[in-house]
Amino acid sequence: MYTSAPFFAVLFASSLLLAGINRLLGNRLSYLSLFSTFALFAVWEYIFKNQILIPILMFGYLYGIATCKDKSWIKTWQSVILSLLPLILVKLHLNNHWGMIGLSFMTFRAVDVLLYRNKKDSRSFLQYFSYLFSPFIMLAGPMYRWRTWVQDITQTSFRLTTDVFLQSMEQIFYGIVQKFLFAMLIDNLVISHWSHRPFTLTVGVVMSLAYSFYLYFDFAGYSNMAIGAGRLFGLNIPANFNLPILAKNPQDFWRRFHISLSEWLRDVVFMPVYMNLMKITFFRNHKATAQNVGIFCTLFCMGAWNGLELNYVVSGALFGGISVIHNMILWLAKRSPVITIWLNKPVMMWVGRILTLASAAVSLYIFSGMSPV
Template structure:
């Protein structure tokens, strides 16, 4: 969607028209209605023009679950499970008929509605529709939370000022450079040539570094374009990357890399697992064990939600295992002043940064499916 000049021409023209209509008709036509119309036109008319039946069925299915949850016909865990079911079947290749562009993040947004919305909000058909099918985040995020969405579209007015327009343009241009210059150069000059070579240690190192930088520039570029486009319409889509190359440790890395999904998984995977484990006497006396189980499951989901192919499962297990090891080091440091002093040594701190980035690069290389694993 962000790869064609006509899209950007329509985007800028639509944003100006959108802002004008909202200003002129604000007292008679709600911001939600205007944005719903744009979502219908941009997503269903552009993205899904060749497979319109599947998104219609998916929306009806998910909206029906939300209504049943509101009427207390379904418990929260039942509604979440039913919402995830189509995605799980597609990822397991048990029912590819439900497959559609953006299914994963649309499903996650539907789950976010079930967990964090007010009843009066979820019954608003247009709010729910335009949230699930927002054109800027439909393909690959960032993970735009329901509460932020409601806050944005219920603002009393939105004015596309010159400052907002220039900020949006700057972020979109920054994303274009990341995605279509840096990522494309890495792909064309390194990955396309090295990916077909027989695996050796040298190939593994080069491909780990090259794919990690490619993934960062490609995904960060897409995210910046989505954030900038959203700003043109008054939406505060969250930042998704914050220089992960500066990460001090695995925990810091996931605070900087795919931030929105990391935070969402923390809320919907780690916290429920940890809080339920803490109800047990054993885990109340062994909090670090409960933390490690929650950490591993959360980071495992970071890789495995893409599917149960070996590369996703192994990379997710590595994400989780590395983070658990780091958590155990922190746990030991709290109980030993000697270990704390050792970790604060500048050389050890620098080595930790290098090991963090190296382990992340290897995990992402496995995630790519181009490694021997």
């Protein structure tokens, strides 16, 4: 979608047209009516085109589950499992007929509704549709949470000011430069040449660094375009990257890299796992162990939700393992002043930064599927 020049033309023209119509109507257009109009057009015209049967069936399926959960016909955990079922079957290649563009993040948004929709929130069919099929974040996020969506969409009126329009264009242009200049240069000049060479240590180092930078610029560029596009329609889509190259440790890295999904997995995976483990006597007496189990499960999901292919499983295990090691070092430091003093030395802090980025680069290279693993 973001590779199509006509899409950007339609995007800017639609925002200006709807803003003009809204002004003629005395700013009485609601966010929901405004955005749903664009969502309907963008989703079916630019994303699905003639392949609309599966998206319609998936929407009906997920909306039916949400309705059953609201009416207390099924429990929350049952509704979550049922919502995840099509995605799991597709990832396991057990039912590819349910595969569709944007299935993963649409499913995650459906789960977010099940877990975080308040009873006072509207049960509007149109609101649920627009949230699940939000065109700007349909393909790869960022993870736009239900609570933020409700705050954005229920504002009394929409006004597209000159400042907002210019800020949106600036962020979209920034994303275009990241994705179509930096990412493409890295891909064309490095990855395309080195990816076919027999694996050696040098190839591994070059590819780890190149793919990490490529993934950052490609995904950060996409995210910035999505955020800028959302602003044109009054949506506060969250930031997804914050200079991960400055990360001090693995925990800090995931606060900077794919931020929205990291935070969502923290709420949906880590907290339930940790809270349930704390009900067991052993884990109540060993809280660090409960934390490590929760951390590993969360970061493992960061890699493995893409599928159960070896590269995703191994990279997810590395994400989790590295973060558990870091958490254990912090646990030891709290109990040993000597280790705390040692870790706070400038040299060790720089070593920590280098090891964090090196381990992240290796994990992402494995994640890419281009490594020998």
